[in-house]
Amino acid sequence: xxxxxxxxxxxxxxxxxxxxxxxxxxxxxxxxxxxxxxxxxxxxxxxxxxxxxxxxxxxxxxxxxxxxxxxxxxxxxxxxxxxxxxxxxxxxxxxxxxxxxxxxxxxxxxxxxxxxxxxxxxxxxxxxxxxxxxxxxxxxxxxxxxxx
Amino acid sequence: xxxxxxxxxxxxxxxxxxxxxxxxxxxxxxxxxxxxxxxxxxxxxxxxxxxxxxxxxxxxxxxxxxxxxxxxxxxxxxxxxxxxxxxxxxxxxxxxxxxxxxxxxxxxxxxxxxxxxxxxxxxxxxxxxxxxxxxxxxxxxxxxxxxxxxxxxxxxxxxxxxxxxxxxxxxxxxxxxxxxxxxxxxxxxxxxxxxxxxxxxxxxxxxxxxxxxxxxxxxxxxxxxxxxxxxxxxxxxxxxxxxxxxxxxxxxxxxxxxxxxxxxxxxxxxxxxxxxxxxxxxxxxxxxxxxxxxxxxxxxxxxxxxxxxxxxxxxxxxxxxxxxxxxxxxxxxxxxxxxxxxxxxxxxxxxxxxxxxxxxxxxxxxxxxxxxxxxxxxxxxxxxxxxxxxxxxxxxxxxxxxxxxxxxxxxxxxxxxxxxxxxxxxxxxxxxxxxxxxxxxxxxxxxxxxxxxxxxxxxxxxxxxxxxxxxxxxxxxxxxxxxxxxxxxxxxxxxxxxxxxxxxxxxxx
Numbered sequence: 264x265x266x267x268x269x270x271x272x273x274x275x276x277x278x279x280x281x282x283x284x285x286x287x288x289x290x291x292x293x294x295x296x297x298x299x300x301x302x303x304x305x306x307x308x309x310x311x312x313x314x315x316x317x318x319x320x321x322x323x324x325x326x327x328x329x330x331x332x333x334x335x336x337x338x339x340x341x342x343x344x345x346x347x348x349x350x351x352x353x354x355x356x357x358x359x360x361x362x363x364x365x366x367x368x369x370x371x372x373x374x375x376x377x378x379x380x381x382x383x384x385x386x387x388x389x390x391x392x393x394x395x396x397x398x399x400x401x402x403x404x405x406x407x408x409x410x411x
Numbered sequence: 412x413x414x415x416x417x418x419x420x421x422x423x424x425x426x427x428x429x430x431x432x433x434x435x436x437x438x439x440x441x442x443x444x445x446x447x448x449x450x451x452x453x454x455x456x457x458x459x460x461x462x463x464x465x466x467x468x469x470x471x472x473x474x475x476x477x478x479x480x481x482x483x484x485x486x487x488x489x490x491x492x493x494x495x496x497x498x499x500x501x502x503x504x505x506x507x508x509x510x511x512x513x514x515x516x517x518x519x520x521x522x523x524x525x526x527x528x529x530x531x532x533x534x535x536x537x538x539x540x541x542x543x544x545x546x547x548x549x550x551x552x553x554x555x556x557x558x559x560x561x562x563x564x565x566x567x568x569x570x571x572x573x574x575x576x577x578x579x580x581x582x583x584x585x586x587x588x589x590x591x592x593x594x595x596x597x598x599x600x601x602x603x604x605x606x607x608x609x610x611x612x613x614x615x616x617x618x619x620x621x622x623x624x625x626x627x628x629x630x631x632x633x634x635x636x637x638x639x640x641x642x643x644x645x646x647x648x649x650x651x652x653x654x655x656x657x658x659x660x661x662x663x664x665x666x667x668x669x670x671x672x673x674x675x676x677x678x679x680x681x682x683x684x685x686x687x688x689x690x691x692x693x694x695x696x697x698x699x700x701x702x703x704x705x706x707x708x709x710x711x712x713x714x715x716x717x718x719x720x721x722x723x724x725x726x727x728x729x730x731x732x733x734x735x736x737x738x739x740x741x742x743x744x745x746x747x748x749x750x751x752x753x754x755x756x757x758x759x760x761x762x763x764x765x766x767x768x769x770x771x772x773x774x775x776x777x778x779x780x781x782x783x784x785x786x787x788x789x790x791x792x793x794x795x796x797x798x799x800x801x802x803x804x805x806x807x808x809x810x811x812x813x814x815x816x817x818x819x820x821x822x823x824x825x826x827x828x829x830x831x832x833x834x835x836x837x838x839x840x841x842x843x844x845x846x847x848x849x850x851x852x853x854x855x856x857x858x859x860x861x862x863x864x865x866x867x868x869x870x871x872x873x874x875x876x877x878x879x880x881x882x883x884x885x886x887x888x889x890x891x892x893x894x895x896x897x898x899x900x901x902x903x904x905x906x907x908x909x910x911x912x913x914x915x916x917x918x919x920x
Contacts, residue, residue: 273840277580284587284602291601294865295594298858299602302587302850309576309583316576343632344832347807351824354811363808374632374800385801393812396460403462403816 267325270317274310281307339374346370358408363390416538416767423771428471431464432776435475436783442476443483444791445802448627450480451845454742455623456809458616458749459817466750467765471772473746477739478722478773479780482526485715486791489518498721501686501714508706519788521660521708523781524652525715529668530777533723536672538770540724544731545756557860559732560853574841581843585850586857588613596862608822617814617823618851619745621830622844625810629835631803651785660712666692667713671720675736676727689717723773730754730766733853738845745852 264272281303288296288303317325335342346369353362364386371382397403422428435457442453453476461469484499489506502522509518561582591602592612603609657664667689674685693713694703703710725736726743733754735741744754752758758766784791814827834844 287602291594291597291599293594293597294862295590295597295599295601297861297865298854299587299590301861302583302590306580306583309580313576340629340633340835343804343807344629344828344835347811347828350808351811351821351828355821359812366808367804370632370804371801374803376798376800378798381798382801385805389805393809397812397816403459404819405812406815 264329265325266327266329267317267321269329270325271314274314277310278307281310342373343370346373354406354408356408358410359394359405360390361410362408363393415542415763416770419764419767420771422467422764422768423471423775428468428768428772429775431468431472432475432772432779433783435472436479436776436780437787439476439479439481440483440780440784440787440791443480444486445797448631448802448806449623450477450484450739451623451742452627452806453480454739454746455619456806456813458619458742458746459813461746461750462817466752466762467768467772469750470743470747470765470769471776473743474726474769474773475776475779477743478530478719478776479783480739481718481722482522482530482780482784483791485522485526485718486519486788489522489711490515498686498718499714501690502711502718504690504704505707505710505714508704509708509711512706514706517656517708518711520652521656521712522715523784524657525664525667525712526719527777527781528664529671529716529719530722530780531774532668533672533675533720534770534774534777535723537723537726537730537773538767540676541727541730541766541770542759544727545759547731557857557864559734560857560860577841578843578846581837581846582850585847585852586854587850588618588847589851589854590858608820608826613851614818614823614826615745615749615848615851616817617827618830618848619742619749620810620814621827622834622848623742624806624813625827625831626834626838626844628803628806628810629831630838631799631806634799656708660708662696663693663709663712664716666696667716668720670713671717671722672724674717675721675724677736685717685721686714689713719777722777726773730758733856735849741845741849741852745848748852 284299284303288299290296291299346366350362350366353365356362357365367386367390368382371378376382394405398405438453438457439450442448442456443450454473457473457476461472464472481498485502485506488499488503490510492503492507492510506518506522509515587602589612591609593600593603593610600610670689670692671685674688690710690713693710697703697709701707701709721737725740727736729735729740729744729747731754733744735744747754752762752765810827810831811824814824815821817823830847833847836842837844837847
């Protein structure tokens with residue numbers, strides 16, 4: 264698939280989403296759909312303009328094929344996003360200290376960082392510092408669990 | 412007129428305000444100095460920290476982060492040729508060349524003086540220019556605010572992405588997201604997908620943290636885990652300015668400061684644009700013997716003067732009309748809203764103690780920044796050695812903990828993460844996270860304006876465009892055209908010299 268087709272496809276998804284906004288908003292009374300309708304309507308026009316511009320320009324870059332890279336290296340940011348979901352779930356079960364330590368050590372492994380001394384030092388310094396800052400200084404409650 | 416701001420100076424000097432000012436400056440310097448981390452992200456991370464503080468104290472901390480963050484970015488630009496912020500990209504050209512020639516400390520000294528004094532002047536201009544300009548907002552009714560809201564998000568989104576259409580679409584997405592939740596006019600839940608957490612609407616705090624901190628944290632997790640920048644460890648750190656150096660550079664400094672002050676007032680221009688305009692001006696003013704591109708201090712003085720000269724004046728359109736002068740100002744606008752303050756004339760009339768204290772806080776933070784930098788200079792240089800693979804997960808943790816500490820609601824963490832993933836995708840596909848945030852902030856104003864407009868115009872909203880009897884519309888049109896013309900006139904061209912600079916991130920300013 265070329266980059267031009269990719270752009271066209273993403274604009275089609277945006278237009279579909281805007282269509283859903285217009286469709287859903289139609290039932291809102293007292294002008295409740297005005298701003299959402301305005302946003303969706305103008306977005307559809309802009310999407311069509313982008314599609315037109317993409318095919319009119321026909322640059323070399325747009326004619327290139329999309330390089331679908333599913334290697335771990337390319338997907339690392341997404342892996343980290345998934346891992347942080349587990350962190351959020353864990354923090355309310357195990358507590359702030361334990362889950363943050365587990366998270367930092369495991370993510371350093373996942374990102375490929377092998378400097379264990381640096382990771383342990385950062386964990387040892389930053390976790391209590393953040394706890395002290397939020398819990399003691401700002402008196403904002405941090406998540407608690409069965410462990411600390 | 413001159414006396415009114417002065418009476419609030421003492422408020423800014425309270426121990427509480429002074430304490431958060433130091434905290435803000437330290438955080439700004441540290442985060443600004445680390446390549447890849449930006450002032451908007453620092454402000455976003457500090458927003459939940461500001462919860463529980465009085466609004467003036469909270470905003471003083473955030474504007475201190477902003478001022479110091481821009482200055483901190485110059486450290487890595489000068490020492491390592493890797494700008495800590497996009498506003499320091501031009502400084503890397505002459506700054507790094509000076510470092511290569513063994514003049515690193517001289518470059519840091521020039522940068523410190525230009526930044527501190529530039530920020531100071533900019534703050535004073537903010538203090539004395541914003542209040543009279545705020546009276547302009549008295550001319551505005553809901554309909555005018557609707558158009559102003561659109562203008563604001565068009566301007567900032569266009570500059571942030573380089574594509575006006577994608578920038579505008581980002582802003583429109585923000586406007587749409589601002590309508591999610593129970594409609595106060597009808598009591599009907601809108602676009603909530605039957606999820607209870609959405610009924611109260613999309614919170615600004617999770618949007619700020621998600622779009623600017625979480626997204627950047629994800630981005631930092633990419634790439635080579637050992638990626639850091641090495642090289643600076645043995646330097647002497649006397650960064651007090653020398654009179655002889657400053658005297659030689661006086662005209663370059665003045666040109667830089669002037670450029671920054673003017674560019675700051677133009678919505679969305681920001682330090683990223685100002686530095687290139689200032690550098691270009693400096694190159695054109697070159698005299699025989701000046702060696703631009705080979706470590707010319709004049710070029711560094713101009714760029715450093717301009718990027719901090721922007722900081723104060725970029726807050727003027729934000730405080731006056733709610734149109735931020737840059738991306739950092741957009742995030743500060745979000746924080747302003749979170750603390751229950753609305754920009755415009757009412758802010759100056761109803762909360763003069765708050766607004767003037769914030770402005771004095773900004774001015775004092777710029778002075779403090781110079782002193783703190785003297786003590787932190789060596790640490791800031793070492794911070795540039797910290798691996799990105801560790802900073803990324805730390806930012807993700809801080810985003811989660813900060814959101815929870817600010818809201819005590821787990822649902823807000825999921826919303827924040829949703830915004831983070833949205834922001835990351837937007838960066839990758841050249842859309843503007845800043846546009847989304849601004850759309851969410853300006854959405855309620857735009858919606859009220861649009862509803863009133865439809866009522867007043869009897870369902871024919873375009874009639875107002877041709878209403879030549881109302882001078883307000885002519886003024887707004889002229890202002891808009893000036894903005895557009897200035898944007899295209901001053902839009903930075905890609906640098907084609909020998910020193911090619913790669914900007915570390917686009918969520919910057």
